[in-house]
Amino acid sequence: MTDTTDDKPVRDSLFEAPPLAEQERMVEAILFASAEPVTLREMEERMPHGCDPKAALEHLRKRYDGRGVRVMQINEAWAIRTAPDLGFLMQKETVEEKKLSRAAIETLAIIAYHQPVTRAEIEEIRGVAVSRGTIDQLLEMEWIRFGRRRMTPGRPVTFVVTQEFLDHFSLESARDLPGLKELRQAGLLDARLMPGREDDDDEAEADDQAQLFEE
Numbered sequence: 001m002t003d004t005t006d007d008k009p010v011r012d013s014l015f016e017a018p019p020l021a022e023q024e025r026m027v028e029a030i031l032f033a034s035a036e037p038v039t040l041r042e043m044e045e046r047m048p049h050g051c052d053p054k055a056a057l058e059h060l061r062k063r064y065d066g067r068g069v070r071v072m073q074i075n076e077a078w079a080i081r082t083a084p085d086l087g088f089l090m091q092k093e094t095v096e097e098k099k100l101s102r103a104a105i106e107t108l109a110i111i112a113y114h115q116p117v118t119r120a121e122i123e124e125i126r127g128v129a130v131s132r133g134t135i136d137q138l139l140e141m142e143w144i145r146f147g148r149r150r151m152t153p154g155r156p157v158t159f160v161v162t163q164e165f166l167d168h169f170s171l172e173s174a175r176d177l178p179g180l181k182e183l184r185q186a187g188l189l190d191a192r193l194m195p196g197r198e199d200d201d202d203e204a205e206a207d208d209q210a211q212l213f214e215e
Helices: 020-033 040-046 053-063 084-090 102-114 119-126 132-140 163-168 180-185 202-211
Strands: 003-005 008-010 069-074 077-082 144-146 158-161
Touching: 020 040, 020 053, 020 077, 040 053, 040 077, 053 069, 077 084, 102 119, 102 132, 102 158, 132 144
Parallel strands: none
Antiparallel strands: 003 008, 069 077, 144 158
C-alpha cells in the first residue's frame, strides 16, 4: 500500500524512520566519505526508508555555517568542502628539481672554478665540445650568466656563476667553493692533475685556487 501526500508517493516501511538528528549524522557520514558530490536520490537510496535527506541536509548545512568546512550544493549534488576563504591553506607549492646531466655538471663546475671563462676555454678543459643545450639549461636555471667580453679577437663572451647559484649552495661568494684538495679528499674529483699542471703540492694548489678568481 502506498499513501500520497501533496501528490508525492510515500513508501511504506515496517520500521519507523530514525530521528532527524540521526539522519543528519548519516548524511554527514555519506558526504564525508564520498570523493564526489552526492545527489539527494543517492542519499535516499543509502538511508533507511522514511528518511528525509533534504531536511537533514538543511540542518547539517546550518551546523557547519561559519566553520572551516561547509556543506555545499554543487549543481544537483551535495558535498563537504573547505570554506572558500580558507582555500589558500590547502595550496601546496612544490619545487621541481631538474637533474643535471654529467655534461652540465662538469660545465657548471668549470665555470664556478674558472670564471670568467669562455665557451672555448670550457671545451678546452673538458676536452669535448659544449652543446648549446647545456649552456641554455644552466642559463634557464639562473645558475650562470653572461660576464664581460674578453678583449681578444672576436671578443668572446664569458660565463660566471650567479647569486642564485651561491644561494642554492649556501655560499657567500665563489671563493667559498671547496678547494681542489678538498674535492679530491671527498672523492668528488679525479686525482689526476689539472690541465697544464706539473706538480700537486699544497703551495701550487693554493696559487691555482687564487688564480681561479682573478679577473
